[in-house]
Amino acid sequence: MALKIPKSNFRFIENDFSDIIMEIRDGAQGLSSSARTIRKTIVFNDLSKMYCVEEIDRNGGFIELYWYDWYDDQKELIMKFHAHYHPDETPANITMYDPFHIHTANERRLNNGKFQELYTILEFIRLRNISIKL
Template sequence: MPKKLGITKTTFSNLEVRYEQIYSVSFSETPQGQLGHKKGREVLAKIKFFDDACYLQCREIFDKNNLVEYYYDWYAGNGTILQKFHAHYHPNDTPEEVKKFDPWHWHVPIDEKEKDGQRVPGKEGYTIDDVLEEHVLPHILRLKRSKK
């Protein structure tokens, strides 16, 4: 059984109600026969916003309601990666310079051409709400203010 993160899976259907800046949330569960892992169930979601063309591409793998791992990748409207927020354990044969950030880590691109970015420590217990409230929504608010 994979290690759990100690946080519950996201209820994607509630996000549009909870955050007025969200334009739409689309999500689906990956059928068991199409999973590329045996860790548990998997949900894929895309969150779009009213005031900016940026979006979050999300992937959560869970056992019952407990997350085993997640990937929240934040994109600009042109498809450039802005930042990745991940929580997962790398396999044992992964180099120590990568594993030292497990499970909570972020990928911060150095420039717009970079896809993976520099791996930095994340915050333990970080959820989709934290990503929205501390990164995405303040970014949208700054953009909105700069257009006035």
């Protein structure tokens, strides 16, 4: 089942979030993109990184699954934003949040009803970083 979220436009994202993004690199965690898998690494000004993986549908316009994993500059997990379904044999306490869920640094799994597109996730990160500085 496709999510029906348009694939991310990383050029627009880099421009629109230039206040928090240092650069967007091709590839993520040593893997490059392929025909239906887009992999990027967003490097933030605080040197934290988000590894982005988007599986694109056959028509090339929509995301079927995604994983946006955000780590601090010491490679410690901050948060993971995922949108995918788990196999049928997965325990109900995990599948209850499918497809949109968040993994926290303390290994909690949360329902993600708000931050479901990369753009809104980056808005959350921008607000989080502003509040930390205040």
